Amino acid sequence: MSDKDRVLFKIHTKTTLPDFKQNECTVQRMHEEFVWLHDHLVENDTYAGLIVPPVPLKPDFDASRAKLQRLGENEGNLPKEDLQKMKAELEAEYLATFKKTVAMHEVFLQRLASHPTFKHDHGFRVFLEFEEELNVRNKTRKEKAVDFLKSVSKSADETIWLNNQRDNDVFFREEKCSLSGYHSAVKDATVAADLASKCRKTIANTLLQTELALSNLIPKECNITPETDLTTLLTNFFESFQKILVRLSSDEDLKLSDTYDIMRLIQELHSALLYRRCRALADYEAANRNLDKARARMKDVQAAEDAQAAANERFKSISESAKLELEDFKVRRIKYFHKNLVDLAELEVKHAKSQIELIKSSLVRLKSIPMPDIKSPTTRQPAVRSNSNISVTNNNGNNNSSVHSISPTDSITNALG
Structure with a gap:
């Protein structure tokens, strides 16, 4: 609201x-x-x-x-x-x-x-x-800047720890290996889905412009002609088809693009979770080294033991929770994909039926429009030169004139000789 x-x-x-x-x-x-x-x-x-x-x-x-x-x-x-x-x-x-x-x-x-x-x-x-x-x-600009610097430092640190730290737990080693490939696949799918949605919106916008251009061709006065009926039919067809494409694009954006995008964000959270566990493991290993040094010096042994116990407890707690979270998410991820993809398929079937019904009704309407008879143009007959009567006036200026019938053959014969 x-x-x-x-x-x-x-x-x-x-x-x-x-x-x-x-x-x-x-x-x-x-x-x-x-x-x-x-x-x-x-x-x-x-x-x-x-x-x-x-x-x-x-x-x-x-x-x-x-x-x-x-x-x-x-x-x-x-x-x-x-x-x-x-x-x-x-x-x-x-x-x-x-x-x-x-x-x-x-x-x-x-x-x-x-x-x-x-x-x-x-x-x-x-x-x-x-x-x-x-x-x-x-948050203020200063706080946002600090958060940005922390995120950059964390991303670099995260890459180093996840790629270089040795982990004896088989489960988390496999998670690290699969995380990179899955994240790349989801990212590529997100880009492809966004591009498909954008192209469909572009087609819908083009249909809208076509429909507006056709509507301007319809005369304002009530002059019913086959041309007017045809233009009105095409205008209504493009308008309805454009609305279907807009709804389809919106549903694809919501059920497909957003699904991939959320999965991409969650994969980043998975990476952050593995990073926190790596940091806890590093802290536990550092606490063990500090304890060994304290025992060798015989100084601050109790404090070092307490720090080592706390680091060990934190590492075990994070590992147990992270394992449950990752295993649970694998199940929820499949359910989430299944639900949204099934919803998308049902919506696409619904829109496809609407498109088919629109095309069928438009064809029926198109066949009912009376088309004017188109007459074939008359064939022009080749000109035939006929005998001509030529009036010749004598040179002496008399009004009396003699008229001869001269054929083309006679003219050529006279000219030649």
């Missing part, structure tokens, strides 16, 4: 968990509050061995609003029918963006609610129950 310049999400929760004060509650949240919830879970070291679902993307309605504003500025230069059709096109684009935004935020909350650990988090419960605004502030 839209509130002036803000986009608010209305969240209705039903639960039987004893931690909640009520079984049902409804709150309104901004996108920034979703980001706060995500950061709250990521920054909690207790969840270092868990995969926090990726934060949903920020709603981007500015592009549709800018197009609508430009269309309003050119309102006086466009025919009324063309203006209404272009407005309807922008509204369809706005609706597709709205559906995509709602779906991504809903998936984020559903993943947290279905997780055995995250659903008991205090911050998550506050997010769902607290009726007032959370008063979450946006």
Whole structure:
């Protein structure tokens, strides 16, 4: 829902968990509050061995609003029918963006609610129950710059540790090997799906322009002719076909492109989880070395033993949680792909049936339009030169004239001799 310049999400929760004060509650949240919830879970070291679902993307309605504003500025230069059709096109684009935004935020909350650990988090419960605004502030430029530098440093460090650290656990060694190939495949599939969706939108836009051009050929006066009927038929066909393509493109974007994109983000989270485990293993190995040095010096042995025990406990905890998370996600990943691909196939079958019905009805209408009889042009007969009567006046100026019948043969004979 839209509130002036803000986009608010209305969240209705039903639960039987004893931690909640009520079984049902409804709150309104901004996108920034979703980001706060995500950061709250990521920054909690207790969840270092868990995969926090990726934060949903920020709603981007500015592009549709800018197009609508430009269309309003050119309102006086466009025919009324063309203006209404272009407005309807922008509204369809706005609706597709709205559906995509709602779906991504809903998936984020559903993943947290279905997780055995995250659903008991205090911050998550506050997010769902607290009726007032959370008063979450946006990060400053300085904080964003610091986060960016940390992410760059982490990416480089992550690559080094994942590729060079020796791991005795067979499960995690195999995960490291499969992660790179799977991530590359998902990334390529995401690019291909986005390109296919973009091409379909381009075709839909071309059909819209074709339909507008044909509609301008229809005379305003009620002059029913075969040409007018044919133009009207083609205009209606392209208009209906364009709407089907827009809906199909929107469904493919939501069910296919977004599915790949979410999988790509989750694979990055998998990489981050393996990196945290590698760091915990490195800390445990460093604690062992420090303990050996302390025992050799016979100094601060107890502190070194405590640090080694804490590092060992943290490494084991992260390893156990990470293994369960990765195994569980393999099952959920298949279910997620299965559900969205089945939904996409059903939608494509539905749109294909609509296209077939549209083509059939258009053909029936086309056959019913009376075509004018087309007469073949008359064949021009070759000119035949006939005998000519030539009037010749005598040289003496008498009015009396003698008329001779002269044939072409005679003229040639006389000329020759």
